[in-house]
Amino acid sequence: MTDDILISARNLSVRFPLSGGLLSEKTYVHAVEDVSIDIEKGKFFGLVGESGSGKTTLGRALLLANPITHGEVSYSDGDVDYDLRSLTRQQRRDYYSRAQLIFQDPYAALSPRMTVRDIIAEPLEVMKLTSSRRETDERVREIAAKCRLNLEHLRRFPHAFSGGQRQRISIARALVSRPRFVVADESVAALDVSIQADILNLLKSIQRDLGLTFLFISHDLSVVAHTCDHVALMYFGRLVETAPTRELFAAPKHPYTKALLSAIPSLDPDDRGQVQKLEGEIPSQTNPPPGCKFQTRCPFAIDVCRRDEPALEMVEDRHRVACHRWKELEGTVPSALEVRAES
Ligand code: ADP
Numbered sequence: 110m111t112d113d114i115l116i117s118a119r120n121l122s123v124r125f126p127l128s129g130g131l132l133s134e135k136t137y138v139h140a141v142e143d144v145s146i147d148i149e150k151g152k153f154f155g156l157v158g159e160s161g162s163g164k165t166t167l168g169r170a171l172l173l174a175n176p177i178t179h180g181e182v183s184y185s186d187g188d189v190d191y192d193l194r195s196l197t198r199q200q201r202r203d204y205y206s207r208a209q210l211i212f213q214d215p216y217a218a219l220s221p222r223m224t225v226r227d228i229i230a231e232p233l234e235v236m237k238l239t240s241s242r243r244e245t246d247e248r249v250r251e252i253a254a255k256c257r258l259n260l261e262h263l264r265r266f267p268h269a270f271s272g273g274q275r276q277r278i279s280i281a282r283a284l285v286s287r288p289r290f291v292v293a294d295e296s297v298a299a300l301d302v303s304i305q306a307d308i309l310n311l312l313k314s315i316q317r318d319l320g321l322t323f324l325f326i327s328h329d330l331s332v333v334a335h336t337c338d339h340v341a342l343m344y345f346g347r348l349v350e351t352a353p354t355r356e357l358f359a360a361p362k363h364p365y366t367k368a369l370l371s372a373i374p375s376l377d378p379d380d381r382g383q384v385q386k387l388e389g390e391i392p393s394q395t396n397p398p399p400g401c402k403f404q405t406r407c408p409f410a411i412d413v414c415r416r417d418e419p420a421l422e423m424v425e426d427r428h429r430v431a432c433h434r435w436k437e438l439e440g441t442v443p444s445a446l447e448v449r450a451e452s
């Protein structure tokens with residue numbers, strides 16, 4: 110593993126057994142299937158896909174909050190090198206302080222009976238990271254200030270706060286253990302549009318300031334465009350395309366990526382007719398068909414797509430795509446940017 114990679118996953122799969130059915134014919138939801146990604150240190154890495162595509166499951170698997178069915182994951186931050194699938198108890202505890210989750214829903218995540226101070230302090234206490242109440246208080250105040258929380262507010266209860274402020278509390282709680290790796294799962298999706306940019310800017314500035322590595326999960330490609338250095342797109346538990354953000358937006362290769370890009374509302378009303386609608390059904394998650402899982406919605410699917418699952422192929426250095434026909438399709442479907450440039 111090269112020095113600039115924090116987390117590297119190889120052929121990672123997560124399957125959930127479905128209850129019911131006889132033991133002999135146990136069925137599984139293939140939530141994440143054969144995913145390989147490298148997350149670079151100090152970067153904002155976006156993970157995008159429709160609801161149910163496996164983003165949360167993948168994020169939680171990297172935090173060891175979901176069991177991993179198959180594959181390898183390594184973590185290397187300069188201080189420690191971990192093979193996440195064979196940690197001792199102590200290493201596991203240590204990893205939990207280095208890798209944290211910012212919850213999706215700022216309303217559900219915060220206990221209504223605890224003060225903001227206690228909510229933020231809890232991870233320090235659970236993980237025994239401080240040795241005195243004074244030290245805990247200092248750490249809480251320090252991170253609260255970084256998250257632009259008013260120190261007066263630490264004595265209050267979360268119900269007194271707006272959605273944006275609650276999300277700041279969630280962020281402070283996730284960062285108080287001084288993690289190196291943070292998974293932000295739909296961290297702005299539940300917020301008003303006006304507050305979304307505020308929270309995004311906060312996350313970005315904290316990430317830069319502290320040199321953190323973020324896995325930023327979103328169902329919305331347009332949110333990712335302005336925040337992330339690199340983007341990976343998931344479809345049906347698989348990685349379908351991954352590239353530096355600018356390159357992904359300028360030269361998308363996968364028909365799914367192109368369709369998502371074309372659906373981002375343009376400021377130019379003349380473009381609006383160019384949206385590519387995705388039709389067709391998403392296959393069954395317990396009994397998927399052979400071949401490419403996007404075949405049922407792909408206007409370009411041919412025999413090979415129905416027979417063989419496409420592997421991730423290298424387009425350029427850090428740009429990869431899993432489509433049998435990406436080369437042939439170059440230029441046939443205009444990217445969102447090309448459409449805009451033409452009009
Ligand atoms: P996303 O975050 O992209 O919306 P998820 O990772 O939450 O997707 O879910 C991926 C798939 O895995 C979905 O079909 C979901 O129903 C299934 N799934 C997620 N968690 C569980 C679980 N604990 N048990 C069974 N199925 C699950």
Ligand code: MG
Pocket residue numbers: 164165166
């Ligand atoms: Mg999710």
